[in-house]
Amino acid sequence: MSLVFDLVLCLMILGTAAASLLMRSALGGIVFFIAFGNLLGIAWLSLGAVNVALAEIAIGAGVTGILLILAHARLSAMGDPVECEPTSPWMRAAVAVICGGLIVLLSVAVLSISPTDRMGAQIATLMPALGIENPVTGVLLAFRAYDTLLETFVLLGALVAVWAIAPPGGWPQRPASLAIATPVSLTVIGTFSRVLLPASLVMAAYLVWTGSDLPGGAFQGGTVLAGGILVAALGGAIALPRADDMRLRSVLVLGPAMFLGIGLGGIALGRFLSYPVGLEKALIVAIEYALALSIGATLALLVAGKPVPPAAVQEGGD
Amino acid sequence: MEALATGHLFALTGAVLVGLGLFGFITLRHALRQLLAVNVSGAGVFLMLGGLGRGAATTDPFPQALVITGIVVAVALTAFGAALILRQAEEDHAAKEDDERGGKT
Numbered sequence: 001m002s003l004v005f006d007l008v009l010c011l012m013i014l015g016t017a018a019a020s021l022l023m024r025s026a027l028g029g030i031v032f033f034i035a036f037g038n039l040l041g042i043a044w045l046s047l048g049a050v051n052v053a054l055a056e057i058a059i060g061a062g063v064t065g066i067l068l069i070l071a072h073a074r075l076s077a078m079g080d081p082v083e084c085e086p087t088s089p090w091m092r093a094a095v096a097v098i099c100g101g102l103i104v105l106l107s108v109a110v111l112s113i114s115p116t117d118r119m120g121a122q123i124a125t126l127m128p129a130l131g132i133e134n135p136v137t138g139v140l141l142a143f144r145a146y147d148t149l150l151e152t153f154v155l156l157g158a159l160v161a162v163w164a165i166a167p168p169g170g171w172p173q174r175p176a177s178l179a180i181a182t183p184v185s186l187t188v189i190g191t192f193s194r195v196l197l198p199a200s201l202v203m204a205a206y207l208v209w210t211g212s213d214l215p216g217g218a219f220q221g222g223t224v225l226a227g228g229i230l231v232a233a234l235g236g237a238i239a240l241p242r243a244d245d246m247r248l249r250s251v252l253v254l255g256p257a258m259f260l261g262i263g264l265g266g267i268a269l270g271r272f273l274s275y276p277v278g279l280e281k282a283l284i285v286a287i288e289y290a291l292a293l294s295i296g297a298t299l300a301l302l303v304a305g306k307p308v309p310p311a312a313v314q315e316g317g318d
Numbered sequence: 319m320e321a322l323a324t325g326h327l328f329a330l331t332g333a334v335l336v337g338l339g340l341f342g343f344i345t346l347r348h349a350l351r352q353l354l355a356v357n358v359s360g361a362g363v364f365l366m367l368g369g370l371g372r373g374a375a376t377t378d379p380f381p382q383a384l385v386i387t388g389i390v391v392a393v394a395l396t397a398f399g400a401a402l403i404l405r406q407a408e409e410d411h412a413a414k415e416d417d418e419r420g421g422k423t
Contacts, residue, residue: 001382003323003327005325006324006327006328007327008329010327010328010331013330013331013335014334014338017335017338017339017358017361018338019356020358021338021339021341021342021346021351021354021355021358022342024352025350027352029351029354030354033358035358035359036358036361037361040361040365043328043331043365044368046324046328047324047325047328047368047372047377048372049368049377049382050383051417052364052368052382052385052386052389053387055385055386056361056364056389057389058388059393060361060389060392060393062355062359064385064392064393067393067396067397067400068353068354068396068400069341070340070400071350071400072350073348074407075350075403075404075407078407078408079411080411082350083348083349083352084347084348085347087347088348091345092345095341095344095345097342099337099338099340099341099344102336102337102340103333103334103336103337106333106336106337106366107330107333107334108349108380109333109335110326110329110330110332110366110369110370111330112397113327113329113370115370115371115372115373115374116371117371117373117376117377117378118368118373118378119371119379119380120373120376120377120378120379120380123379123380135379135416136378136379136382136383136386139379139380139382139383140383140386140387144383144384145382147383147387148383148387151387151390151391154390154391154394155390155391155394156392158395158397158398159397160335161398161401162397162398162401165401165402165405167405167408171379176356190416194406196345206408217386219386219389219390246415262338291335294391299393302393302394302397303397304403305400305401305404306401306404308355
């Protein structure tokens with residue numbers, strides 16, 4: 001795309017980022033943050049990184065946005081107006097100078113590096129051995145599979161951490177209900193979500209399958225699934241599960257456990273996380289499907305938050 | 319030449335975002351807004367990685383994969399941060415209600 005387009009896009013990115021931080025209203029700031037995330041997605045498209053654009057818009061703007069809005073709503077319900085105490089102008093000026101200095105240093109560092117995609121050529125020569133064509137999926141699930149394996153455990157670990165701070169009497173109950181309190185909205189969203197949830201399942205399965213050769217993958221597919229689950233929970237079409245539900249727990253660990261299991265199987269062939277010749281694509285796709293399911297459930301529960309005592313479930317709807 | 323300029327343009331935008339996010343993190347005096355500021359800084363780091371991986375025709379898949387990993391880790395951090403903020407607010411709220419009840423009797 002043309003340089004002028006990119007220039008305007010970058011200015012809009014900086015503008016929405018500044019608005020999300022400097023606005024007085026916290027909720028307004030969050031809305032600008034979601035706009036910022038979507039513009040970043042367009043920036044990734046402009047860079048030709050469609051895989052990242054999908055992840056940024058679905059996770060960076062979508063899931064993070066709904067997380068922040070929900071946290072804001074729950075804080076407001078407790079009487080916290082989410083207002084910032086004013087800081088002194090002198091302090092703001094001093095911080096602005098320091099951050100300005102950091103920007104200058106980072107910019108000098110950035111300009112000293114010439115942009116290059118030289119790893120791309122190396123990766124392209126290795127791709128035929130995997131039997132898939134999307135180089136990003138190749139890096140995520142083969143060449144740097146160790147990173148991705150740890151990342152899936154980070155996601156699972158975050159959910160365990162969120163569950164660990166359940167209030168007294170909350171463990172192992174359900175998270176506070178996400179269902180909308182207004183009856184009319186509840187009906188509308190509930191009806192919509194009954195259509196959306198199966199559609200999001202199909203979309204997630206498609207994104208994972210197509211991710212082998214074209215942009216897509218387990219994280220993008222899993223996030224679409226999480227979106228479907230969350231809308232269904234908002235519309236009251238599904239209830240969020242209890243934290244000690246064994247079916248839920250199996251779904252949560254399925255992806256990471258399968259990835260780890262296949263990785264350990266690689267030791268028999270000589271190296272941790274190496275795939276047997278001829279089975280690369282089959283194993284990668286199997287891991288991706290299991291991961292997408294786990295990621296979808298984990299993200300949805302991360303948004304829903306910690307388990308709460310049953311009494312709070314009834315009154316905690318927002 | 320234009321490809322190089324595009325890469326630098328996005329990487330520089332990323333550098334400014336890191337600074338903006340840090341400014342917000344220090345000057346905003348509410349944990350939820352600081353969490354948002356951390357996400358702005360993080361997005362800046364991702365954009366620096368992506369911009370510097372921009373070649374003549376394509377963007378290096380290696381930083382792309384790193385950025386996807388980064389985005390997922392960032393959302394995990396944000397979710398745990400939001401849960402901690404809410405839990406703290408609940409404690410404060412309960413303590414305040416206890417005080418009020420104590421003051422009336």
